[in-house]
Amino acid sequence: MEDLYNILECKNCDNYEDLKKSYQKLVLKFHPDKQSQVDSDEEKLKSTDMFLRINRAWKILSDPNLRQKYDAAWTQRCLVQDWPIQDEVDVDEFLQEDMEEEEEKSRFFYTCRCGGSYILHDSDITLRLDVVCCDTCSLTIRVLYPDTDD
Ligand SMILES: [Zn+2]
The missing domain is CATH 1.10.287.110 (DnaJ domain)
Structure with missing residues (x-):
């Protein structure tokens, strides 16, 4: 990030x-x-x-909305960046899940070895959030983004 x-x-x-x-x-x-x-x-x-x-x-x-999300993500990242990184995962390896009634159109998840999930929202990908915690255990992964921009 x-x-x-x-x-x-x-x-x-x-x-x-x-x-x-x-x-x-x-x-x-x-x-x-x-x-x-x-x-x-x-x-x-x-x-x-x-x-x-x-x-x-x-x-x-x-963008005030994205800036707020970025600030929150950055703070969160500072909290977890010293935790051991369990794995490195390409953003392409996350599976997309459509969200019908949420504010964001879709989210992406990658299954943790504990059975829990690492979850990325649309905005996280825009922000290139790179350290993600499992929603169940205390493992973290690093998300790798392609170098080129769209
Ligand atoms: Zn886990």
């Missing part, structure tokens, strides 16, 4: 306008069109990667 505030060079107490100002400054700095001719390919690649990360961070932090 990425530290989105760090990417935007902000603090988690900054308000929307602060985040927006910082986002606009950074997006100009790293925009592919702004890269100079003298930059090496490696530098260009780094800037492009940064540009994508900035946009991903902004997409989440500019």
Whole structure:
């Protein structure tokens, strides 16, 4: 899970306008069109990667609902990050389960060896939540996401 505030060079107490100002400054700095001719390919690649990360961070932090979820997930992650990681699981290995009456359209689960489940919601995947606890025992897994963005 990425530290989105760090990417935007902000603090988690900054308000929307602060985040927006910082986002606009950074997006100009790293925009592919702004890269100079003298930059090496490696530098260009780094800037492009940064540009994508900035946009991903902004997409989440500019949405009050997602920002709130991100903050909660980040706090939770800080609590469990020292726990031993039982396994690493690709996000693709989670099974989708449609939710008819919930706020979120679907959730994804992966069965723990204890018979319990590791559960990811749509928003968790958007946030790239990477440390998930079993809903039954105290095991945790790391969720691996593909590098490329859609
Ligand atoms: Zn378990």
